[in-house]
Amino acid sequence: MLDHIIRQAADAGNKQFEKLERVTTNVANLNTTGYKVKRFEQYLSVDGQIDGVERVDTSQGSIMVTRRELDIAIQGDGYIPVTQPDGTIAYTRDGSFSKNSEGFLMTNRGDLVGDGIRLPLNYEKLFITDRGEVQVKLAGKIEPDTLGQIKLVTFANPEGLKSIGYNKLVATGESGEAAEIETKGIRQGSLERANVSMFHQIDHILRLNASVLSNMKIVKFTDDVYRQAVNLRQ
Amino acid sequence: MLEGRLTYQGDGMSIALRAMNATVHRMEIHTDNIAHFGLPGYQRKTPVITSFVEHLGKNAIDTVTSTEIGRLRKSDNPLDFALNSKGYFQYLNAGGGIEMTRDGRMKLDKDGYLLALDGRHVLSDAGLPVRFSHIPKDLNKHVTVAPDGEIKVFNTEKNAMQSMGRLSVVNQDGSVVDNADVKQGYVEDSNVFLQREFVSVVPLRRNFEANRQLFIIQSDTLSRTIQELGRPQ
Numbered sequence: 001m002l003d004h005i006i007r008q009a010a011d012a013g014n015k016q017f018e019k020l021e022r023v024t025t026n027v028a029n030l031n032t033t034g035y036k037v038k039r040f041e042q043y044l045s046v047d048g049q050i051d052g053v054e055r056v057d058t059s060q061g062s063i064m065v066t067r068r069e070l071d072i073a074i075q076g077d078g079y080i081p082v083t084q085p086d087g088t089i090a091y092t093r094d095g096s097f098s099k100n101s102e103g104f105l106m107t108n109r110g111d112l113v114g115d116g117i118r119l120p121l122n123y124e125k126l127f128i129t130d131r132g133e134v135q136v137k138l139a140g141k142i143e144p145d146t147l148g149q150i151k152l153v154t155f156a157n158p159e160g161l162k163s164i165g166y167n168k169l170v171a172t173g174e175s176g177e178a179a180e181i182e183t184k185g186i187r188q189g190s191l192e193r194a195n196v197s198m199f200h201q202i203d204h205i206l207r208l209n210a211s212v213l214s215n216m217k218i219v220k221f222t223d224d225v226y227r228q229a230v231n232l233r234q
Numbered sequence: 235m236l237e238g239r240l241t242y243q244g245d246g247m248s249i250a251l252r253a254m255n256a257t258v259h260r261m262e263i264h265t266d267n268i269a270h271f272g273l274p275g276y277q278r279k280t281p282v283i284t285s286f287v288e289h290l291g292k293n294a295i296d297t298v299t300s301t302e303i304g305r306l307r308k309s310d311n312p313l314d315f316a317l318n319s320k321g322y323f324q325y326l327n328a329g330g331g332i333e334m335t336r337d338g339r340m341k342l343d344k345d346g347y348l349l350a351l352d353g354r355h356v357l358s359d360a361g362l363p364v365r366f367s368h369i370p371k372d373l374n375k376h377v378t379v380a381p382d383g384e385i386k387v388f389n390t391e392k393n394a395m396q397s398m399g400r401l402s403v404v405n406q407d408g409s410v411v412d413n414a415d416v417k418q419g420y421v422e423d424s425n426v427f428l429q430r431e432f433v434s435v436v437p438l439r440r441n442f443e444a445n446r447q448l449f450i451i452q453s454d455t456l457s458r459t460i461q462e463l464g465r466p467q
Contacts, residue, residue, distance in 0.1 A: 001258055005265045012269035019272070041339055042273055043351050050273065053351050055341070057311065059374060077372060156344035156369045176344035207272060214268045214428050221435060222261065225442050229254070232446065233453065 002226045006219055013215035015042060015050050016208050022054065023204045026196050034061065034074075034093035034167060035194035058158050061195040063187060069126045070097045070105070073192040075185035078152030079161075079169065081178065082111040090168040091153065091161065091178070096191055105134070105150075109166045117148035128188040150186065153178040247456070250449040256283065257442045259295050264435050267426045275316075275337030276424035277301065278431075304336075304425040306417060312377045313340045313348070316420035321403040321411035324357040325350050332357065334404065336422055342366065342373070348385075358399035359383070359410065366398050379418040 022040040029035040037057040045051040063073045072095035074080070079091035090111065097113055100106045103121060105113040119126070123136035125144075132150035137143075155161060160174030171178055260281045270276040279297040306316045315323070315338030322334035333354065340348050340356055346366035348356040355363035366387055370376035376388035383401035388394075403414035 001262065005258075005262050008269050009265050016272060041351050043337060043339075044270070044273060044276070044335070045352065050269065051352065055351070059310065156346075157342060159341060160344065174344065210428055211268075211271045214271065214432070217432070218265050218268055218435070221439055222265070225258065225261070225439060228443065228446050229258075232449065 002222055002229065005222045006226070009215045009218040009222065012050060013212050013219070015052060016212045016215065018052065020205065020208050020212075023201055023208070027198070027201050029194055030196050030198065032094075032167065032194050033096050034192045035196065036061075036093075037194070037196050056159050056161075057195060059195050061192045063190045064193050065190050067189050068096075069128075069189060070099070071095060071189055071191050072097070072128055072132075072150065073187045073190040074152065074183070075187055075192075076183065077154050078181055078183055078185070079154070079158075079178075080113065080150060081153055082107050082113055082168070083115055084111045084168075088170075089178075090164065090170050092168050093192060094167040095186075109168070111168075114148065114150055117150070119147065128186060130184045130186050132183060132186045152181055152183045152186075154181050155179070246452045247449055250445045250452065253445040254442055254449070256295060257438050257445065261435060261438050263295075263297055264431045264438070268428065268431050271424055271426045271428060273337070273424050274339060274421045275304070275335055276426065277304075277336065278424065278426045300425055302425045304423045306420045306422055308419060309339075309421045310419055311339075312373050312419060313342065314338065314419060314421050315340065315379060315401065316417045316422040317403065318415040318417050318420075319403075319411060319413060321405060321414050324402045324404060325354040326357055326363060327354050334406070338416075339421060342369070344369075357402045359402045360399065361402070362399075364399055364401065367396065377418075379416055381415045381417070383414055383416045 019040045019042065022038050026037050039055045039057060040052050041055050042050050042052045060075070063075060074093055074095065079093055080095065081089050081091055084090055092107060094107065096108055097105050098108060099119055103119045105117045105119060107113060117134050120136060120138070122139065124139050125137045127135040127144055128150065129135065132152065134147045134150060135144035136147060138145065155171065155178060156176035157174060160172055160176070161169040162172050164170055263279050263281045267278045278300045280300060282296045282298050284294045284296070301320055303318060306318060317336055317338065322336055323338050325333045325335065327333050339351050341351065343349055346369055348364040348366070350356060358364045364385065368387070368389065370387050371390055378386050378395070379401070380386070383403055385398040385401065386395040387398050389396050401416060403411045403416065405411055
């Protein structure tokens with residue numbers, strides 16, 4: 001009975017610590033481009049224990065103007081497919097791109113954007129339209145040439161995507177297959193900021209702090225009672 | 235020889251023990267509340283003691299679940315629902331049984347089923363799992379839930395809102411709540427107040443100590459009585 005109380009309070013305290021871990025991850029990624037808030041939601045499992053799942057809040061982050069021609073932000077739904085060095089496809093919302101030595105458009109982790117969009121060596125200006133078409137204006141020409149398109153895909157259940165680090169996600173059975181969409185939401189010269197709300201995170205931390213302290217205090221109380229119960233004859 | 239009658243209340247020790255036992259059970263209920271402080275939709279329990287505690291032991295303790303509505307917190311998730319009225323949402327568990335809870339945090343799976351966080355199906359007022367006939371393009375804009383629980387999803391092809399059924403909101407006995415108030419984008423925090431729980435627990439500890447002292451006094455008295463009486467005259 002008494003040991004049950006102690007175990008329950010200690011378990012609950014541990015779970016709150018686990019939640020604190022997710023909150024700190026969110027705070028740490030306050031300035032990560034395209035980061036989506038992870039929420040650790042707790043619920044009562046069938047056997048009465050507290051259990052938790054991680055959820056992703058896929059809401060839009062604010063758009064920050066950088067004026068860099070290779071930065072793009074996605075306004076609205078969608079993920080940019082990228083080809084990783086091993087040939088597999090991953091998805092990201094981080095649109096801060098660069099060029100590699102061969103002129104291919106790359107993410108900052110060295111993955112090809114789409115299935116490879118190659119930029120020529122000399123061009124006057126680079127445009128990325130709101131539909132994701134990459135166009136360059138060569139010297140002496142009036143009309144820009146279209147080199148390729150940055151396509152966007154969506155999933156039936158974006159929360160089912162698995163994070164593999166470095167701001168990249170991969171499709172799973174839960175997320176469903178990637179489906180290409182028509183978009184008008186690509187903004188050149190901008191980046192999408194993380195959708196982390198500092199005030200929400202602080203609110204979480206304060207609640208967690210109170211909860212952890214109370215649980216630990218209950219452990220101490222119960223321990224006192226336990227000791228007295230064991231030494232009943234003294 | 236002993237003159238007169240020796241009166242000894244032999245029951246005293248077991249009364250003290252039972253009181254200690256009951257105190258621990260009450261502590262257990264408060265610990266339960268504190269452990270579930272961070273759990274949305276949790277309803278605090280209060281121990282109630284009947285006056286038959288001396289005879290019934292721990293079973294004289296009953297719990298009353300408070301139906302006070304917890305603080306509603308804005309979560310901005312279109313699939314988080316909070317009840318701003320009495321009542322419970324109904325979920326279908328893996329075994330086919332129906333569970334009731336005020337925790338209205340839901341998600342959509344890729345087939346369009348509305349699920350609880352741990353994958354249980356959400357039931358509509360028709361008693362069937364809620365399923366969207368199509369996946370909304372933009373969850374934040376295309377899903378609305380009316381206060382009575384009716385879910386409407388915008389169909390981009392038909393350019394119209396389509397009803398996907400009504401969330402079932404029932405009383406504890408299973409009857410439908412008439413004036414349900416479902417709030418979309420909100421989470422109901424537990425109605426546990428940590429300070430109140432501690433205010434209740436501190437006297438319990440003292441109560442336990444007092445009963446323990448009573449037990450020790452009576453135990454000492456008893457052993458002294460046995461020693462004195464047992465000494466050869």
